[in-house]
Amino acid sequence: xxxxxxxxxxxxxxxxxxxxxxxxxxxxxxxxxxxxxxxxxxxxxxxxxxxxxxxxxxxxxxxxxxxxxxxxxxxxxxxxxxxxxxxxxxxxxxxxxxxxxxxxxxxxxxxxxxxxxxxxxxxxxxxxxxxxxxxxxxxxxxxxxxxxxxxxxxxx
Amino acid sequence: xxxxxxxxxxxxxxxxxxxxxxxxxxxxxxxxxxxxxxxxxxxxxxxxxxxxxxxxxxxxxxxxxxxxxxxxxxxxxxxxxxxxxxxxxxxxxxxxxxxxxxxxxxxxxxxxxxxxxxxxxxxxxxxxxxxxxxxxxxxxxxxxxxxxxxxxxxxxxxxxxxxxxxxxxxxxxxxxxxxxxxxxxxxxxxxxxxxxxxxxxxxxxxxxxxxxxxxxxxxxxxxxxxxxxxxxxxxxxxxxxxxxxxxxxxxxxxxxxxxxxxxxxxxxxxxxxxxxxxxxxxxxxxxxxxxxxxxxxxxxxxxxxxxxxxxxxxxxxxxxxxxxxxxxxxxxxxxxxxxxxxxxxxxxxxxxxxxxxxxxxxxxxxxxxxxxxxxxxxxxxxxxxxxxxxxxxxxxxxxxxxxxxxxxxxxxxxxxx
Ligand SMILES: Cc1ncc(COP(=O)(O)O)c(C=O)c1O
Numbered sequence: 293x294x295x296x297x298x299x300x301x302x303x304x305x306x307x308x309x310x311x312x313x314x315x316x317x318x319x320x321x322x323x324x325x326x327x328x329x330x331x332x333x334x335x336x337x338x339x340x341x342x343x344x345x346x347x348x349x350x351x352x353x354x355x356x357x358x359x360x361x362x363x364x365x366x367x368x369x370x371x372x373x374x375x376x377x378x379x380x381x382x383x384x385x386x387x388x389x390x391x392x393x394x395x396x397x398x399x400x401x402x403x404x405x406x407x408x409x410x411x412x413x414x415x416x417x418x419x420x421x422x423x424x425x426x427x428x429x430x431x432x433x434x435x436x437x438x439x440x441x442x443x444x445x446x447x448x
Numbered sequence: 449x450x451x452x453x454x455x456x457x458x459x460x461x462x463x464x465x466x467x468x469x470x471x472x473x474x475x476x477x478x479x480x481x482x483x484x485x486x487x488x489x490x491x492x493x494x495x496x497x498x499x500x501x502x503x504x505x506x507x508x509x510x511x512x513x514x515x516x517x518x519x520x521x522x523x524x525x526x527x528x529x530x531x532x533x534x535x536x537x538x539x540x541x542x543x544x545x546x547x548x549x550x551x552x553x554x555x556x557x558x559x560x561x562x563x564x565x566x567x568x569x570x571x572x573x574x575x576x577x578x579x580x581x582x583x584x585x586x587x588x589x590x591x592x593x594x595x596x597x598x599x600x601x602x603x604x605x606x607x608x609x610x611x612x613x614x615x616x617x618x619x620x621x622x623x624x625x626x627x628x629x630x631x632x633x634x635x636x637x638x639x640x641x642x643x644x645x646x647x648x649x650x651x652x653x654x655x656x657x658x659x660x661x662x663x664x665x666x667x668x669x670x671x672x673x674x675x676x677x678x679x680x681x682x683x684x685x686x687x688x689x690x691x692x693x694x695x696x697x698x699x700x701x702x703x704x705x706x707x708x709x710x711x712x713x714x715x716x717x718x719x720x721x722x723x724x725x726x727x728x729x730x731x732x733x734x735x736x737x738x739x740x741x742x743x744x745x746x747x748x749x750x751x752x753x754x755x756x757x758x759x760x761x762x763x764x765x766x767x768x769x770x771x772x773x774x775x776x777x778x779x780x781x782x783x784x785x786x787x788x789x790x791x792x793x794x795x796x797x798x799x800x801x802x803x804x805x806x807x808x809x810x811x812x813x814x815x816x817x818x819x820x821x822x823x824x825x826x827x828x829x830x831x832x833x834x835x836x837x838x839x840x841x842x843x844x845x846x847x848x849x850x851x852x853x854x855x856x857x858x859x860x861x862x863x864x865x
Contacts, residue, residue, distance in 0.1 A: 296809070296812055296859055296863070297479050297480070297812045300808065300809055300812040300863075301863075304805070304809070304864065309864070333820070333821070334820060335802075335803065335804035335807070335819055335820050336804065336821050336828070336833075336836075337802070337804060337835075338834045358802070358834045359802060359804075359834075360802035360803075360804040361802065361805050361864065362804075362805075415808060418804075418808065421804060
């Protein structure tokens with residue numbers, strides 16, 4: 293493709309688009325015990341995460357989302373990694389995801405396919421898109437859930 | 449007006465090459481591509497004439513205003529006050545006392561909501577706004593309604609993004625105290641029938657505030673012809689620096705209003721027992737103002753007068769028509785905002801592509817657009833979209849740049865779909 297910088301091509305290569313498309317496989321579960329909304333006012337990404345937690349584990353999870361490719365891919369990855377894990381390990385998973393996404397640590401093994409998100413590092417404003425599903429997940433366990441917001445309003 | 453711009457004015461053509469040469473930033477590249485700046489509704493670029501006026505002020509005249517007898521302070525005061533006169537003439541206000549400098553549109557609206565609103569609104573009174581307002585013309589009214597017990601009413605729009613004037617008339621009643629609406633919508637480009645709306649509001653006994661942030665860069669504004677009570681706008685959207693804006697208000701209303709902020713400049717005399725407030729417009733300008741910003745705004749007005757706002761409107765209408773046609777050729781593109789009266793704003797969504805992804809890819813083709821809700825969340829809800837891509841034009845933009853946008857959208861489709 294002519295005239296497009298390699299960085300953008302890397303961002304939108306097939307792997308990430310595949311993942312984004314896979315989000316369709318993760319609709320909200322039938323039984324929902326935890327739910328939270330996330331919103332990125334900067335770009336209009338909007339996502340609702342719904343969980344079914346049973347016996348201390350995430351038995352099922354899914355999303356309602358109108359978001360960009362980066363956010364969708366990140367959400368689909370998150371679902372794949374978190375399905376079935378113990379609720380108490382969620383904060384740790386969230387922390388490692390964020391650290392690896394920002395390039396502070398190597399991707400832990402469970403995130404082996406997350407490397408498709410790496411090009412996001414070159415787009416500071418897009419990191420928030422990748423973090424939105426995770427912040428929304430954290431909000432699900434918040435004692436008083438409000439909308440997870442990736443940042444303060446940016447005025448025109 | 450100079451001889452050459454007089455000629456341009458009469459034929460309504462612009463020397464685009466010359467105009468573009470006045471804006472140094474348009475020469476730069478981004479991602480190794482020439483910059484194509486289509487985010488003018490968010491903030492416009494500045495011509496050398498404005499940049500130089502600000503620099504000259506700091507190099508030669510800088511001092512505080514209204515406070516010193518020394519030469520620099522007198523020069524700074526003259527520069528600041530002559531900018532006020534330029535604004536007065538620009539919007540055809542009756543006198544300079546009616547021109548108050550603010551930080552921008554947002555502060556101007558907050559000033560009226562706080563000062564006029566608090567003094568005049570009682571429980572059960574109504575404030576009428578519209579569905580297509582910028583957050584800055586929604587939230588200050590919500591806040592003052594909450595404090596006073598007044599009720600906020602919202603006039604709906606149709607699918608093309610035009611106000612439903614029947615509804616507007618129906619919503620006006622003897623409880624309506626304030627009617628606030630934009631002249632031109634930042635998200636849709638809709639030009640509202642301001643004069644008619646002001647007449648209707650006045651007939652109902654309400655005062656009117658017009659948010660002119662998106663109007664002043666595109667067309668001549670005559671506040672006395674519109675007969676609006678307040679008119680607010682920002683310098684940075686009309687080729688002047690950030691940090692300076694204007695509140696126009698009719699003298700008799702401004703005189704009734706209590707000060708908005710207290711401090712220096714807004715007082716005549718202060719003792720611990722009693723403070724006497726200053727005359728208009730100083731009463732509403734507490735503290736040291738953004739003097740260089742006012743100077744820059746004056747220079748931007750000179751520049752716009754030189755180019756000619758009528759020529760600008762005509763030229764931009766051509767861009768609007770051309771752009772609307774060209775964007776129609778992009779498969780899957782849905783235009784949000786197709787008002788009969790519209791300025792050169794293209795808000796749209798593309799099937800299967802989120803605006804944020806579109807914005808990122810376009811940026812790497814050199815095209816700067818804005819993506820998001822454009823501080824008009826209620827409007828996005830109305831059109832059932834989370835966000836749009838918005839290309840907003842100024843008179844330095846060209847058809848070739850619209851072509852580049854269309855080509856860029858082709859690349860977006862190749863990459864995403
Ligand atoms: C219609 C409208 N009103 C108000 C504003 C707020 O202007 P400012 O941020 O300069 O105060 C904007 C800016 O985007 C606008 O487009």
